[in-house]
Amino acid sequence: MSRISCILRGLDVKTCIFMFAIIPMCTLGIYIHGQKISYFLRPLWEKPPKPFNVTPHYYQENVSMENLCKLHGWGVREYPRRVYDAVLFSNEIEILTVRWKELYPYITEFVLLESNSTFSGLPKPLVFNSNRAQFKFAEQRLTYGTIGGRFKKGENPFIEEAYQRVALDQLLKIAGITDDDLLIMSDVDEIPSAHTINLLRWCDEVPSILHLQLKNYLYSFEFLLDEKSWRASVHRYQSGKTRYAHYRQSNDMLADSGWHCSFCFRRISDFIFKMKAYSHNDRVRFSHYLSPERIQKVICKGADLFDMMPEEYTFKEIIGKMGPIPHSYSAVHLPAFILENADKYKFLLPGNCMRER
Numbered sequence: 001m002s003r004i005s006c007i008l009r010g011l012d013v014k015t016c017i018f019m020f021a022i023i024p025m026c027t028l029g030i031y032i033h034g035q036k037i038s039y040f041l042r043p044l045w046e047k048p049p050k051p052f053n054v055t056p057h058y059y060q061e062n063v064s065m066e067n068l069c070k071l072h073g074w075g076v077r078e079y080p081r082r083v084y085d086a087v088l089f090s091n092e093i094e095i096l097t098v099r100w101k102e103l104y105p106y107i108t109e110f111v112l113l114e115s116n117s118t119f120s121g122l123p124k125p126l127v128f129n130s131n132r133a134q135f136k137f138a139e140q141r142l143t144y145g146t147i148g149g150r151f152k153k154g155e156n157p158f159i160e161e162a163y164q165r166v167a168l169d170q171l172l173k174i175a176g177i178t179d180d181d182l183l184i185m186s187d188v189d190e191i192p193s194a195h196t197i198n199l200l201r202w203c204d205e206v207p208s209i210l211h212l213q214l215k216n217y218l219y220s221f222e223f224l225l226d227e228k229s230w231r232a233s234v235h236r237y238q239s240g241k242t243r244y245a246h247y248r249q250s251n252d253m254l255a256d257s258g259w260h261c262s263f264c265f266r267r268i269s270d271f272i273f274k275m276k277a278y279s280h281n282d283r284v285r286f287s288h289y290l291s292p293e294r295i296q297k298v299i300c301k302g303a304d305l306f307d308m309m310p311e312e313y314t315f316k317e318i319i320g321k322m323g324p325i326p327h328s329y330s331a332v333h334l335p336a337f338i339l340e341n342a343d344k345y346k347f348l349l350p351g352n353c354m355r356e357r
């Protein structure tokens with residue numbers, strides 16, 4: 001104690017304040033807001049990706065397919081290509097229904113793979129299998145498969161995700177895909193518009209890999225974040241070469257090709273499940289993020305579930321996107337099935353932010 005007393009006598013008041021107040025406060029601030037600071041400073045340590053070569057998208061329902069293909073610089077085929085829609089499924093029952101209803105007229109085979117493990121290694125029920133009766137309309141065109149999880153604790157979730165995507169490649173072969181068939185690679189909530197897929201199946205000379213620019217929505221079609229979703233893609237299948245993936249695979253992208261509705265769930269419990277289950281579960285830094293009351297407030301406000309800064313590459317874009325997403329009151333050019341069944345799917349429409357528990 002005498003040594004400590006001697007040390008303290010040798011320190012002036014300013015030094016004591018710095019050591020016992022400023023430093024702990026800064027340490028606490030970095031612990032709580034470190035992720036925000038890192039994302040805000042992203043333009044200093046990460047360059048933006050190379051811009052896509054964006055093809056303008058032309059569509060009007062009364063224009064012939066021959067003219068639409070010509071407007072895009074493509075020829076028209078004598079008959080349409082076959083189309084396979086392949087997805088990894090977790091628990092997105094409602095949004096899967098919207099997706100399949102939108103695409104049904106033009107899909108040759110729906111291919112769905114489900115695991116009893118989340119990407120983060122948590123056990124999960126086979127949700128699709130339990131609700132399969134709801135999808136009788138697609139049963140004759142469905143190839144369904146399951147895969148057992150590896151349940152490796154502490155493993156990077158993207159490893160489990162990659163493992164499941166490799167299994168989806170095998171399921172596609174079982175489904176009968178052949179060379180030059182079209183393959184849609186996208187998450188369940190990345191929904192190409194029906195007319196986009198019809199265009200690509202009828203037009204000749206389309207790029208072998210074409211990314212789709214989708215409108216980015218959060219929680220419902222009330223909150224339009226931006227139009228920068230690009231991970232969805234359509235491939236002209238090549239045996240031995242095409243691999244199911246969810247990253248950038250070409251520089252070509254077709255503009256205004258559909259919708260990405262992220263965290264568009266009916267129930268708060270589904271929000272909580274996904275926050276803990278998906279590959280970015282490390283964003284749940286504090287347990288109160290999973291509070292149902294907090295999640296409900298965040299949804300209605302249009303704020304970020306993980307209290308993160310915008311993921312952008314310039315300070316201008318970061319600052320421009322800070323804060324809640326502005327409310328949109330437009331329900332124009334949405335998937336037709338939602339509007340035809342508005343009573344059941346009103347939680348996806350503007351003005352209906354309250355969720356079931």
